[in-house]
Amino acid sequence: MSKSNPSSSWIAQFKPGDRVEISSHDPGFRGSWFAGTVVRREAKNTNRYVVEYDQLYEDESGEKLLQETLDWIQLRPPPPPPEKKKVQFKFGDEVEAFHSDGWWEGAIIAEHSGGKFVVFFRGSKEQIVFEEKDLRLPVQWVKGEWEPRFEQVQREKEVS
Numbered sequence: 470m471s472k473s474n475p476s477s478s479w480i481a482q483f484k485p486g487d488r489v490e491i492s493s494h495d496p497g498f499r500g501s502w503f504a505g506t507v508v509r510r511e512a513k514n515t516n517r518y519v520v521e522y523d524q525l526y527e528d529e530s531g532e533k534l535l536q537e538t539l540d541w542i543q544l545r546p547p548p549p550p551p552e553k554k555k556v557q558f559k560f561g562d563e564v565e566a567f568h569s570d571g572w573w574e575g576a577i578i579a580e581h582s583g584g585k586f587v588v589f590f591r592g593s594k595e596q597i598v599f600e601e602k603d604l605r606l607p608v609q610w611v612k613g614e615w616e617p618r619f620e621q622v623q624r625e626k627e628v629s
Contacts, residue, residue: 500574545610
């Protein structure tokens with residue numbers, strides 16, 4: 470008789486064709502999310518999926534999209550669009566910035582005129598200027614639900 474694992478009840482179940490964001494455990498890619506599609510489940514009783522990236526390719530020729538087999542924990546549905554109220558980014562905010570075909574975790578370290586922000590990426594130690602349209606607040610996919618990250622909750626408390 471097997472015991473059921475209570476934590477397995479919320480394990481994400483994806484189907485072929487589902488849109489996902491993909492996280493990598495490879496060095497240099499931690500803290501990033503890339504858009505893709507589920508191709509298939511690796512095997513019937515596993516939580517591993519074959520996914521195809523939207524904008525990453527197998528080689529430099531750019532002819533064939535990259536496919537990888539990944540654990541379910543590296544996948545999540547695309548986050549919901551931001552609420553209708555406009556997000557007001559400011560110095561110190563944790564953000565995700567769209568760069569090099571994916572969303573990368575960083576922090577705003579300066580504001581420029583015209584709705585531009587300097588984002589610092591801890592992993593690469595880079596500072597890059599982004600337009601507001603290329604930034605989003607980070608959210609977490611926890612037990613099948615979207616939750617704001619701690620920093621975002623704290624910020625909303627300060628504003629209200």
